[in-house]
Amino acid sequence: MNNKWKMLGMVIVLTGAALLPLAQADEWSKETSVTLNEAVAIPGQVLQPGTYVFKLADNIADRRVVQIYNESKSHLVATLMTIPAYRNQPTFDAVFTFQEAQVGSPQAIHTWYFARENYGVGFVYR
Numbered sequence: 001m002n003n004k005w006k007m008l009g010m011v012i013v014l015t016g017a018a019l020l021p022l023a024q025a026d027e028w029s030k031e032t033s034v035t036l037n038e039a040v041a042i043p044g045q046v047l048q049p050g051t052y053v054f055k056l057a058d059n060i061a062d063r064r065v066v067q068i069y070n071e072s073k074s075h076l077v078a079t080l081m082t083i084p085a086y087r088n089q090p091t092f093d094a095v096f097t098f099q100e101a102q103v104g105s106p107q108a109i110h111t112w113y114f115a116r117e118n119y120g121v122g123f124v125y126r
Contacts, residue, residue, distance in 0.1 A: 029055040032094040041108035082121035085111045
């Protein structure tokens, strides 16, 4: 009976260890799903209303590359270079801020702050 409990304990530990990288993947990529009710500008294009997935590219050398996918992540919509951004007070959820737009133009995403962090990325427009 002792061996049975040891084996069960080992299976639980190994299962937890196997799932650990999956839990860290979201933290690594900062993946955030966003539903837009109106058109929104990003550098070089305009995102039409719909749901998009924002995430940091899987690039350990440069954590400023943002990839934007469609809702099902079956189509890469944009890959953008960004700059570091900082805020004084983190929030529980990710936050997007917008630049003022000219009349008749869609609002442009200015920054994307990551959930529970002071840091994020700023979008660069020419």
